[in-house]
Amino acid sequence: MKMQSKYVSKKPDHNGFVCYDEVENNTWHALIERQFKIVASRACEEYLQGLEILSFSRDRIPQIPDLNLRLKKETGWQVEPVPALIGFDRFFKLLSERKFPCATFIRIPEELTYIQEPDIFHELFGHCPMLTHPVYAEFMQRYGQLGIGQPHDIQRLLARFYWFTIEFGLINTKKGLRCYGGGILSSIGETVYALEDPMVRYEKFDALNILRTPYRIDIYQPLYYVINSYESIYNVLKGDFIKLIVKSQSLPEFEPLYK
Numbered sequence: 001m002k003m004q005s006k007y008v009s010k011k012p013d014h015n016g017f018v019c020y021d022e023v024e025n026n027t028w029h030a031l032i033e034r035q036f037k038i039v040a041s042r043a044c045e046e047y048l049q050g051l052e053i054l055s056f057s058r059d060r061i062p063q064i065p066d067l068n069l070r071l072k073k074e075t076g077w078q079v080e081p082v083p084a085l086i087g088f089d090r091f092f093k094l095l096s097e098r099k100f101p102c103a104t105f106i107r108i109p110e111e112l113t114y115i116q117e118p119d120i121f122h123e124l125f126g127h128c129p130m131l132t133h134p135v136y137a138e139f140m141q142r143y144g145q146l147g148i149g150q151p152h153d154i155q156r157l158l159a160r161f162y163w164f165t166i167e168f169g170l171i172n173t174k175k176g177l178r179c180y181g182g183g184i185l186s187s188i189g190e191t192v193y194a195l196e197d198p199m200v201r202y203e204k205f206d207a208l209n210i211l212r213t214p215y216r217i218d219i220y221q222p223l224y225y226v227i228n229s230y231e232s233i234y235n236v237l238k239g240d241f242i243k244l245i246v247k248s249q250s251l252p253e254f255e256p257l258y259k
């Protein structure tokens, strides 16, 4: 959903398969091996179950058609290969059809630990496990439906909601605070930081407050919104969420917690 990228997606063949070279597969291997260890005690149960269901290859970048067989069986979701960048309209349309857009490139080894744009490791490892969860699956589709045909200023605030939930959401569980956001769970540094850094601020999930909270995409988040259940984020979208967005536009934004 961003405007510029130095990466180019790899074009799948007529069966939907992409040819990755050894460097690219080694990058996947390095990322997934270290991230598995980190998420085991920090991701929510639903995500970990999703990881098990999807059983990603550790040695090579998964092929989307293979992954889609498992995803479709669980919740009807599919991963849709797209160019590195797509516009808001296509993004919302795809989600409304239970298609999760995924650029097929993987980061270069020099950007192993931090990449600003979403690559295939972020999309598959970060987001797809949660798409196996029935309530979350409904929630994501509803989110897509809401954005279709909306003016840019509404879509921009929908993107803000996405940021603080789907990308950087935390959930209260019986075992304590856990991560469900794909932006956190695909980042080795932020998975630990989000739960363990004493400077982090946690706020109870509140959709109107989220819509008033500015954010930066290139830093660890200073603030995370914490949900108690996936029903809570789904229910807020099932209501008149666009009306809530319009209400948020009449209120001042919160002071940023970053410089």
Ligand SMILES: [Fe+2]
Binding pocket: 118, 122, 123, 126, 127, 167, 182, 183
């Ligand atoms: Fe993402």
